[in-house]
Amino acid sequence: MKNVFVWLVALGFAWGAAAVGVAEEKEQPAEIQLPPVPTHWKAEKPVGTSAGPVTPDMLRASQIPADRWIQYGGNYRNFRHSPLKTLTPESVKKLAVAWAFPTGTVGQFEASPVVYGGVMYVTSSYNRLFALDAKTGELLWRYDHKNAENLRLCCGPPNRGVGIAGDLVIMGTLDAHLIAFERKTGEIAWNTEVANYASGYSITSAPLIVGDLAVIGVAGGEYGVRGFFDAYDVKTGKLAWRHYTVPAKSEPGTETWAGTSYERGGSPAWTQGAYDPETDTLFWTTGNPSPDWDGDGRAGDNLYSDSLLALEPRTGTMKWYFQFTPHDVWDYDGNTQIFLVDAKYEGKPRKLVVQANRNGFYYILDRSDGKFLKATPYLEQVNWATSIDDKGRPVVNPDALPKEDAKFRTCPSNLGGMNGSFTGALNPDLGLAFIPSSEACQVYSKGISAFKEGLPYLGGLPDTVDATAGKAYGNLAAIDVATGQVKWRYRDNRPMMGGVLSTAGGVVFSGNLEGEVLAFDAKTGKVVWRFRSGGGMRSQPIAYLLDGRTYVAVPTGSFSTMDSFAAGVTKVPEGGTLFVFALPK
Amino acid sequence: MSRVALSLALVALACAGSKDSAQAPAAAPESPAARFARDPAAVDRGRRIFIGTCGAYCHSTHDVERDAPSLFDCEWKHGGSDEQIFAVISDGVPGTRMPAWKGALPEGDDDIWRVVAYLRSASTCKGGVTGAH
Numbered sequence: 001m002k003n004v005f006v007w008l009v010a011l012g013f014a015w016g017a018a019a020v021g022v023a024e025e026k027e028q029p030a031e032i033q034l035p036p037v038p039t040h041w042k043a044e045k046p047v048g049t050s051a052g053p054v055t056p057d058m059l060r061a062s063q064i065p066a067d068r069w070i071q072y073g074g075n076y077r078n079f080r081h082s083p084l085k086t087l088t089p090e091s092v093k094k095l096a097v098a099w100a101f102p103t104g105t106v107g108q109f110e111a112s113p114v115v116y117g118g119v120m121y122v123t124s125s126y127n128r129l130f131a132l133d134a135k136t137g138e139l140l141w142r143y144d145h146k147n148a149e150n151l152r153l154c155c156g157p158p159n160r161g162v163g164i165a166g167d168l169v170i171m172g173t174l175d176a177h178l179i180a181f182e183r184k185t186g187e188i189a190w191n192t193e194v195a196n197y198a199s200g201y202s203i204t205s206a207p208l209i210v211g212d213l214a215v216i217g218v219a220g221g222e223y224g225v226r227g228f229f230d231a232y233d234v235k236t237g238k239l240a241w242r243h244y245t246v247p248a249k250s251e252p253g254t255e256t257w258a259g260t261s262y263e264r265g266g267s268p269a270w271t272q273g274a275y276d277p278e279t280d281t282l283f284w285t286t287g288n289p290s291p292d293w294d295g296d297g298r299a300g301d302n303l304y305s306d307s308l309l310a311l312e313p314r315t316g317t318m319k320w321y322f323q324f325t326p327h328d329v330w331d332y333d334g335n336t337q338i339f340l341v342d343a344k345y346e347g348k349p350r351k352l353v354v355q356a357n358r359n360g361f362y363y364i365l366d367r368s369d370g371k372f373l374k375a376t377p378y379l380e381q382v383n384w385a386t387s388i389d390d391k392g393r394p395v396v397n398p399d400a401l402p403k404e405d406a407k408f409r410t411c412p413s414n415l416g417g418m419n420g421s422f423t424g425a426l427n428p429d430l431g432l433a434f435i436p437s438s439e440a441c442q443v444y445s446k447g448i449s450a451f452k453e454g455l456p457y458l459g460g461l462p463d464t465v466d467a468t469a470g471k472a473y474g475n476l477a478a479i480d481v482a483t484g485q486v487k488w489r490y491r492d493n494r495p496m497m498g499g500v501l502s503t504a505g506g507v508v509f510s511g512n513l514e515g516e517v518l519a520f521d522a523k524t525g526k527v528v529w530r531f532r533s534g535g536g537m538r539s540q541p542i543a544y545l546l547d548g549r550t551y552v553a554v555p556t557g558s559f560s561t562m563d564s565f566a567a568g569v570t571k572v573p574e575g576g577t578l579f580v581f582a583l584p585k
Numbered sequence: 586m587s588r589v590a591l592s593l594a595l596v597a598l599a600c601a602g603s604k605d606s607a608q609a610p611a612a613a614p615e616s617p618a619a620r621f622a623r624d625p626a627a628v629d630r631g632r633r634i635f636i637g638t639c640g641a642y643c644h645s646t647h648d649v650e651r652d653a654p655s656l657f658d659c660e661w662k663h664g665g666s667d668e669q670i671f672a673v674i675s676d677g678v679p680g681t682r683m684p685a686w687k688g689a690l691p692e693g694d695d696d697i698w699r700v701v702a703y704l705r706s707a708s709t710c711k712g713g714v715t716g717a718h
Contacts, residue, residue, distance in 0.1 A: 222642065291637075294637060447635065448636075450690055454684070456641075458637060458641045460641070461640035564645075564649060
């Protein structure tokens with residue numbers, strides 16, 4: 001924090017000097033040279049020293065101890081389920097604000113904080129990274145990434161958090177870098193350019209740490225990039241492998257793209273995957289093919305867009321894949337949160353991977369071989385496909401295809417359903433997955449587009465008719481993980497686009513775009529607590545226990561443009577604030 | 586009657602002045618957008634380019650302000666003449682999400698002019714045109 005003092009002194013000196021100059025030489029007013037704004041404040045002394053390095057074994061634990069939150073998904077299975085039994089439908093009524101922290105930025109505050117060694121590491125929009133005392137909120141170190149002005153962002157400036165490995169915390173940036181910081185001091189350990197942002201790439205996701213690798217994917221499906229995800233050596237930042245999600249010339253899969261359309265095929269990988277330590281399998285998901293809403297020039301299934309890939313984590317070699325939406329022309333990225341769950345399926349224990357897909361169907365697959373088992377709608381409105389056949393292929397409704405003079409109201413909207421920008425949660429004791437979603441339909445039009453590197457490549461647009469008319473709404477649904485049956489729904493006036501936290505005490509936390517943080521009874525869906533934060537909730541909440549006290553952390557703050565797109569014009573202002581609540585001691 | 590005579594004289598003078606001023610500066614050449622505006626097929630191509638390239642997560646097809654402004658309310662932040670709108674589309678706006686489209690559309694500058702023609706045809710100028718010059 002000394003830097004701040006130095007700059008204030010410098011600023012004061014500049015003002016003083018300027019004032020003297022003006023007094024003595026009235027004919028030539030002095031120009032005041034303001035010092036550059038500092039962007040990096042390192043810790044004055046090492047922080048979080050009570051804990052040693054984060055080890056692979058810590059990350060592999062199926063139930064991570066309550067004094068930490070070290071995975072974006074809660075654990076490798078992505079359950080986002082805290083072991084805390086102190087957070088019950090009764091006790092949450094006693095939650096009160098322990099501390100709050102402003103990010104100083106606008107745009108979506110989508111992060112899942114990480115807590116380790118009593119320190120919280122949280123990222124804001126535009127890639128600010130803060131290290132905070134997790135009990136008091138005291139700012140320990142801070143880094144503001146200097147992004148380029150001409151970023152290639154389709155949908156706002158979010159970041160969803162850091163990965164933590166050894167003594168490093170690792171953040172991806174909107175200008176497509178991956179940067180590692182010493183967790184105790186904030187010093188930069190390495191900074192690797194993942195891709196040239198000017199070509200249409202960006203990173204919004206938190207990296208997934210697997211062994212000594214940090215796995216990270218790129219966004220860019222609205223720019224006709226060639227999608228990929230990478231693994232980097234955690235210690236050095238050197239690339240270990242890259243897995244392209246679109247084949248190159250003469251590679252298998254090009255036959256699913258007309259002509260050379262694969263060269264600008266998109267299929268980004270902008271969300272986090274999952275890892276199965278038992279079978280040493282990495283799972284990753286992919287987004288929409290480019291251009292989004294005009295498939296005429298890319299006839300075929302367009303592999304490996306909108307897919308789930310199972311891979312060998314040491315090499316990135318693919319074991320199997322499953323494509324949810326072949327030849328997508330609605331922007332139904334296949335990259336919503338996947339859960340790795342062991343459950344009885346039709347009476348037999350199975351190792352499953354399940355997903356509430358952006359296209360409105362809840363999928364159940366066998367994660368050992370990718371075999372499709374079942375898909376059922378989890379939304380109240382789905383009409384782009386009439387069903388999913390027994391091989392997992394959608395039966396497309398021809399009326400729902402984008403047209404030049406479109407009139408048909410197609411459901412869900414291009415945002416989903418669920419969306420990769422927010423998480424669900426899974427309570428393994430109840431066998432329920434908690435899925436936030438948007439209930440909105442759109443009229444999909446196609447038009448004229450041409451590819452040029454670094455420029456939007458869209459091909460059409462979804463006319464947000466429901467959102468514009470104020471008819472878009474949202475649900476938080478509890479879904480039986482092994483059947484897809486919806487057990488309960490909570491309905492909100494606007495789409496539910498905030499992430500979810502589940503607790504062993506039987507509570508589910510989320511929030512809404514109106515600016516409320518909400519807690520639900522996990523068994524019934526009844527709202528048992530609400531807090532007016534003032535900012536739309538787009539983040540991934542967490543819980544942790546320190547010195548016997550239970551905390552719940554909820555970043556708040558949304559992005560008006562996407563709110564308007566999803567739900568109609570909003571009066572809720574932007575601005576990120578992290579709220580941390582605590583139960584009484 | 587003298588008032589009538591005076592009025593006629595003033596009208597004559599005004600007409601003469603009008604004639605003189607019309608002869609002095611040459612009329613501004615018609616913009617390509619104005620020419621395309623008379624061709625329904627060109628306006629429709631401008632519409633389809635807008636749908637395929639400019640809408641979606643950027644400019645709304647409705648009169649809705651996002652971080653990308655509405656282009657149908659006749660309020661122009663960077664100048665509202667055909668040439669100024671063309672320049673913004675062509676060169677982009679530094680520091681914003683608006684990129685430079687020059688050379689990026691299938692039929693080059695003509696396609697940009699067609700988009701300008703479409704925006705003119707689809708706009709509702711409730712409060713008049715701002716930023717015209």
